[in-house]
Amino acid sequence: MNVTILFGSPRPAGNTAFLTDAFQKACQALGAGTERIDLYARDIRPCLGCMACQDCPDGLGCVQRDGFAPVFRSMLDCDVLVLATPIYAWYCTAPMKALMDRAIYAGNKNYGRVKGPALLAGKRVASIATCGYPPEKGADLWEAGLKRWCRHGKMEYLGMLCRRDLGRGAPFGDEEKARAAREFARTVCRGCTPDGDELERR
Numbered sequence: 769m770n771v772t773i774l775f776g777s778p779r780p781a782g783n784t785a786f787l788t789d790a791f792q793k794a795c796q797a798l799g800a801g802t803e804r805i806d807l808y809a810r811d812i813r814p815c816l817g818c819m820a821c822q823d824c825p826d827g828l829g830c831v832q833r834d835g836f837a838p839v840f841r842s843m844l845d846c847d848v849l850v851l852a853t854p855i856y857a858w859y860c861t862a863p864m865k866a867l868m869d870r871a872i873y874a875g876n877k878n879y880g881r882v883k884g885p886a887l888l889a890g891k892r893v894a895s896i897a898t899c900g901y902p903p904e905k906g907a908d909l910w911e912a913g914l915k916r917w918c919r920h921g922k923m924e925y926l927g928m929l930c931r932r933d934l935g936r937g938a939p940f941g942d943e944e945k946a947r948a949a950r951e952f953a954r955t956v957c958r959g960c961t962p963d964g965d966e967l968e969r970r
């Protein structure tokens with residue numbers, strides 16, 4: 769089983785990284801292969817809305833020559849997709865949003881002259897998020913949007929791990945959060961391997 773983590777925080781040692789590191793290590797310990805893609809290190813430009821992708825029923829069909837194609841390839845190839853992001857202005861960060869815009873258009877051939885497939889159909893999707901407000905007020909709109917994105921793309925939403933950053937002077941990383949990340953890895957990996965029972969026993 770392969771888990772692709774789209775990492776959308778600009779801070780490589782920040783709060784989202786703390787949860788993501790613990791989650792990724794736990795996935796590996798459960799036997800999953802993991803790939804982590806740092807979206808801030810890639811050149812993923814905003815969608816131009818040109819609709820050229822809609823005339824390419826079985827592939828990406830995007831006119832932009834930037835870092836999106838290899839990331840989309842990883843999204844297609846994995847079993848589980850994890851979108852890890854701090855909450856900025858009640859949603860994900862800008863590189864994550866650019867990726868989601870491009871993936872939902874290039875990935876869904878619904879909008880052109882000829883109707884085509886949903887390339888990410890059946891993909892399992894989860895999120896790791898951190899925010900300054902309590903999660904129900906900080907990450908609720910992000911989770912609602914992500915659920916809708918999944919539904920539109922015929923993907924299966926698995927859930928979100930979200931923890932609050934209490935701000936200056938309050939260290940984020942602690943054992944409760946590390947434990948929650950490990951537990952989330954079990955939830956995400958469960959049912960995605962040939963032998964789910966074996967996972968349960970570990």
Ligand SMILES: Cc1cc2nc3c(=O)[nH]c(=O)nc-3n(C[C@H](O)[C@H](O)[C@H](O)COP(=O)(O)O)c2cc1C
Nearest residue numbers: 777782783784854855857858898899900901906933
């Ligand atoms: C530009 C900016 C916008 C933010 N907007 C929100 C927000 O709308 N809601 C919220 O709960 N927290 C918000 N926060 C707080 C971050 O989500 C929080 O500190 C997060 O843990 C940072 O993650 P990081 O360490 O991975 O960068 C914002 C932070 C920044 C820098």
